[in-house]
Amino acid sequence: MFTGLVVxxxxxxxxxxxxxxxxxxxxxxxxxxxxxxxxxxxxxAFIKSQSEIWVAQQIYNGxxxxxxxxxxxxxxxxxxxxxxxxxxxxxxxxxxxxFFNPIDTSSTLPVTSxxxxxxxxxxxxxxxxxPSAWIFSGKINADIQKAxxxxxxxxxxxxxxxxxPTILSLLGTVYCSILPQEYVxxxxxxxxxxxGTGPFYLKYWEEDVKLVMRKNPRYFxxxxxxxxxxxxxxxxxxxxxxxxxxxxxxxxxxxxFNGVEGSFKDELxxxxxxxxxxxxxxxxxxxxxFLNTEYxxxxxxxxLNQQPNPLVNLHLRRALALGVDRMAMIRYxxxxxxxxxxxxxxxxVLLKETTNGLSYNPELARKELAMAGYTDGKGLQxxxxxxxxxxxxxxxxxxKSWADxxxxxxxxxxxxxxxxxxxxxxxxAIFRGSWIADVPDAENYLACFYxxxxxxxxxxxxxxxxxxxxxxxxxxxxxGGEKRYEIMHRADSILIQSAPVLVLxxxxxxxxxxxxxxxxxxxxxxxxxxxxxxxxxxx
Amino acid sequence: xxxxxxxxLKFLLAVLLGLVLFIFTLFMALPSPEQIxxxxxxxxxxxxxxxxxxxxxxxxxxxxxxxxxDLSPLSFYSHESxxxxxxxxxxxxxxxxxxxxxxxxxxxxxxxSKKPVSEMISDAFTGTLILATTSLFFALIIxxxxxxxxxIKRGSAADNIIVAISAAGISLPAFxxxxxxxxxxxxxxxxxxxxxxxxxxxxxxxxxxxxxxxWKNLILxxxxxxxxxxxxxxxxxxxxxxxxxxxxxxRTARAKGLPEWKxxxxxxxxxxxxxxxxxxxxxxxxxxxxxxxxxxxxxWKGLGKVAIDALQNSDLPVIMGxxxxxxxxxxxxxxxxxxxxxxxxxRLRHG
Numbered sequence: 001m002f003t004g005l006v007v008x009x010x011x012x013x014x015x016x017x018x019x020x021x022x023x024x025x026x027x028x029x030x031x032x033x034x035x036x037x038x039x040x041x042x043x044x045a046f047i048k049s050q051s052e053i054w055v056a057q058q059i060y061n062g063x064x065x066x067x068x069x070x071x072x073x074x075x076x077x078x079x080x081x082x083x084x085x086x087x088x089x090x091x092x093x094x095x096x097x098x099f100f101n102p103i104d105t106s107s108t109l110p111v112t113s114x115x116x117x118x119x120x121x122x123x124x125x126x127x128x129x130x131p132s133a134w135i136f137s138g139k140i141n142a143d144i145q146k147a148x149x150x151x152x153x154x155x156x157x158x159x160x161x162x163x164x165p166t167i168l169s170l171l172g173t174v175y176c177s178i179l180p181q182e183y184v185x186x187x188x189x190x191x192x193x194x195x196g197t198g199p200f201y202l203k204y205w206e207e208d209v210k211l212v213m214r215k216n217p218r219y220f221x222x223x224x225x226x227x228x229x230x231x232x233x234x235x236x237x238x239x240x241x242x243x244x245x246x247x248x249x250x251x252x253x254x255x256x257f258n259g260v261e262g263s264f265k266d267e268l269x270x271x272x273x274x275x276x277x278x279x280x281x282x283x284x285x286x287x288x289x290f291l292n293t294e295y296x297x298x299x300x301x302x303x304l305n306q307q308p309n310p311l312v313n314l315h316l317r318r319a320l321a322l323g324v325d326r327m328a329m330i331r332y333x334x335x336x337x338x339x340x341x342x343x344x345x346x347x348x349v350l351l352k353e354t355t356n357g358l359s360y361n362p363e364l365a366r367k368e369l370a371m372a373g374y375t376d377g378k379g380l381q382x383x384x385x386x387x388x389x390x391x392x393x394x395x396x397x398x399x400k401s402w403a404d405x406x407x408x409x410x411x412x413x414x415x416x417x418x419x420x421x422x423x424x425x426x427x428x429a430i431f432r433g434s435w436i437a438d439v440p441d442a443e444n445y446l447a448c449f450y451x452x453x454x455x456x457x458x459x460x461x462x463x464x465x466x467x468x469x470x471x472x473x474x475x476x477x478x479x480g481g482e483k484r485y486e487i488m489h490r491a492d493s494i495l496i497q498s499a500p501v502l503v504l505x506x507x508x509x510x511x512x513x514x515x516x517x518x519x520x521x522x523x524x525x526x527x528x529x530x531x532x533x534x535x536x537x538x539x
Numbered sequence: 540x541x542x543x544x545x546x547x548l549k550f551l552l553a554v555l556l557g558l559v560l561f562i563f564t565l566f567m568a569l570p571s572p573e574q575i576x577x578x579x580x581x582x583x584x585x586x587x588x589x590x591x592x593x594x595x596x597x598x599x600x601x602x603x604x605x606x607x608x609d610l611s612p613l614s615f616y617s618h619e620s621x622x623x624x625x626x627x628x629x630x631x632x633x634x635x636x637x638x639x640x641x642x643x644x645x646x647x648x649x650x651x652s653k654k655p656v657s658e659m660i661s662d663a664f665t666g667t668l669i670l671a672t673t674s675l676f677f678a679l680i681i682x683x684x685x686x687x688x689x690x691i692k693r694g695s696a697a698d699n700i701i702v703a704i705s706a707a708g709i710s711l712p713a714f715x716x717x718x719x720x721x722x723x724x725x726x727x728x729x730x731x732x733x734x735x736x737x738x739x740x741x742x743x744x745x746x747x748x749x750x751x752x753x754w755k756n757l758i759l760x761x762x763x764x765x766x767x768x769x770x771x772x773x774x775x776x777x778x779x780x781x782x783x784x785x786x787x788x789x790r791t792a793r794a795k796g797l798p799e800w801k802x803x804x805x806x807x808x809x810x811x812x813x814x815x816x817x818x819x820x821x822x823x824x825x826x827x828x829x830x831x832x833x834x835x836x837x838x839w840k841g842l843g844k845v846a847i848d849a850l851q852n853s854d855l856p857v858i859m860g861x862x863x864x865x866x867x868x869x870x871x872x873x874x875x876x877x878x879x880x881x882x883x884x885x886r887l888r889h890g
Binding site: 025032038040041048126128129130131132133134137189191192203206207209210212213214232235237238241244247248251415418420421424436456457459 | 569570571575576577580582584585586589591653654659721726729736737741742743744745746748835836838848
């Protein structure tokens with residue numbers, strides 16, 4: 001210890017403070033950002049969080065990928081064919097894609113159809129216990145070999161039990177990345193030693209300290225004859241305190257910063273969601289509608305903790321939904337980030353026709369409350385609203401809004417895990433939730449209210465059941481084109497008028513970036529695509 | 540001495556067993572880990588598969604016994620059990636249904652990352668140990684001379700200022716001083732100090748080619764963490780020295796014409812060491828176990844950060860591992876403190 005301290009003093013006296021960079025690459029080739037969440041794994045079969053997805057997106061490719069409008073486009077499969085009945089998909093693999101193994105860089109393992117069958121089979125196999133197993137659940141034959149077939153090394157065939165209009169989008173998610181079968185089988189901890197075909201490979205990862213990705217020299221994609229990616233390395237730090245990370249971004253330590261939180265939102269944004277004058281010109285900001293609906297769910301079971309449940313009353317739920325001024329909420333609590341939840345549960349960008357929601361109307365709210373049998377809230381018991389601490393300000397706003405109607409609400413703050421557990425068991429009267437689209441399709445949202453998806457076996461936490469809605473939801477799988485949009489719009493309208501849910505707002509992603517960064521994009525899934533990014537000057 | 544240590548070890552064993560039972564009971568109040576491990580659309584089959592994979596489908600008593608079996612240096616495993624290879628023990632007995640293994644306590648793997656808990660603890664503990672000992676060292680080298688100086692100058696303006704500042708230091712919460720120090724020296728004045736708001740002992744080359752020691756990252760967290768013990772050491776040293784400096788043997792020594800430095804450091808100070816040793820032992824234990832806020836604010840990789848993350852994720856093996864490890868640390872630091880007493884105080888040695 002003493003020796004260490006002596007070394008430390010000498011080190012400091014010598015002023016050797018700077019970061020080492022053994023290869024002497026220019027800083028303009030290194031992209032730095034912070035991640036405030038812990039990365040548990042980089043195995044696509046087990047990743048769940050956005051933080052894991054962002055890194056995995058740099059390392060792997062799928063058969064197809066989603067473009068900036070979230071439409072499927074070729075990736076490892078250069079083209080595909082769909083049978084007339086929509087049950088058989090045939091993918092033709094590109095021949096110039098190779099896995100890059102950082103431990104054995106001489107290895108040039110090509111991507112084959114067997115790797116594709118193995119990767120999908122791994123997710124679908126119940127013994128893997130993958131959280132993404134739902135992607136194929138109920139859609140393919142229980143005998144996985146019949147569902148995932150190969151024709152030679154370069155053609156992969158997917159056989160479905162019934163048509164699924166979302167399947168291509170699903171195959172474009174990072175969960176369906178293609179892995180090297182040979183390597184995965186012999187590696188005991190693939191989640192920490194990943195191998196993929198993506199633009200970058202994992203060079204170094206010390207949990208909660210640092211992650212470094214390097215340029216994959218064998219990446220197949222080119223733009224104007226120049227190989228992607230342009231950057232040489234990506235550095236990810238893991239500062240948990242978001243405010244500290246923001247200060248480090250302001251100090252120029254990071255090239256990119258995502259999101260905003262209560263502790264510094266007023267410092268950064270005006271009430272209208274613009275950059276505060278002190279930051280104008282210092283860095284860039286991009287905002288984009290993000291497929292995330294923030295909502296309150298109502299429990300609709302007959303009883304709640306062995307007591308009669310007042311929320312089975314449709315008029316009461318409608319009164320609560322009509323009594324919230326979401327525009328004011330967005331302006332004062334979110335600094336204009338997001339749009340008011342005055343439409344359906346499905347974000348408006350996913351439908352062609354806008355659903356009319358239950359917008360703020362205090363007069364109508366009072367009438368609905370009277371129709372529910374609780375004029376000015378008289379006779380109504382105190383309701384319990386359960387939230388996590390991150391949304392406490394919003395819960396207080398709701399409590400105040402409903403108090404104006406005469407409805408008393410008590411706020412209960414729980415941890416995320418406990419809230420999920422209680423919600424899944426149907427123990428919460430009103431609970432806060434958010435639904436981020438797994439794929440850019442309205443089905444993903446409507447599934448949350450299909451009666452076949454009652455929690456704990458599915459995401460229908462309210463236990464909402466409506467035969468007409470269920471029928472439309474089922475029909476949406478068989479329909480296509482305009483007809484499908486119309487069906488989903490009708491289902492969304494039924495849902496919102498039945499008010500098993502109170503939509504708070506449709507989220508927006510916010511990204512800050514240093515002025516020297518170019519080529520950074522943003523899309524409705526808030527993905528981080530770094531293969532096109534360049535930095536013009538060093539920091 | 541052997542009897543003394545054996546008695547203490549028995550006590551440690553009882554404490555560890557009690558802790559295992561206590562945490563297992565407490566774990567029932569935490570959200571089930573499968574709620575955190577499943578995605579938002581996971582179905583029942585997936586959830587059941589995860590529960591089975593984690594071994595949470597077994598009755599609670601069986602889960603507890605299996606954990607104690609893994610923890611015990613002498614364990615029984617059936618031939619089919621994967622633990623036979625995982626734990627790396629040596630076989631000391633063959634039975635028809637399995638093997639008895641002699642091995643190091645097996646703390647299992649994390650529910651979240653699947654990494655071995657022992658590896659996670661050893662990775663994180665290095666950071667905590669270095670931070671705690673450096674803070675303590677900083678507190679001692681400044682706190683003791685200041686305390687002695689204050690005692691010598693008793694009643695003077697300097698004494699009053701030192702006492703007032705140290706009283707303020709004791710009442711300053713660690714998280715507040717950490718935030719203040721990080722903000723001032725790591726952000727506002729960063730161009731003059733050259734220090735960062737955050738950072739661990741090791742920094743990684745931006746190209747990922749390796750890591751190197753970044754001792755400069757130790758400066759701010761050590762000062763932040765060492766401020767409270769420093770204030771305590773100042774007060775403790777001062778008060779004890781004031782008592783001693785007015786005793787007869789000091790007066791006699793002074794009358795004999797001994798130089799003042801010899802009087803203080805050779806005659807008076809050794810008599811003030813015992814209460815300091817008690818305090819140092821206590822502080823070392825609590826700094827090793829309780830530097831979470833400082834670790835969090837400076838993003839210093841340490842044991843506290845690992846434990847809190849595990850609690851948030853209902854990661855039982857990691858919670859269990861970190862608590863048991865902390866208990867062992869407390870035990871050994873306290874044992875060391877008691878042995879120091881015996882070594883320092885001849886009355887205890889002969890008694």
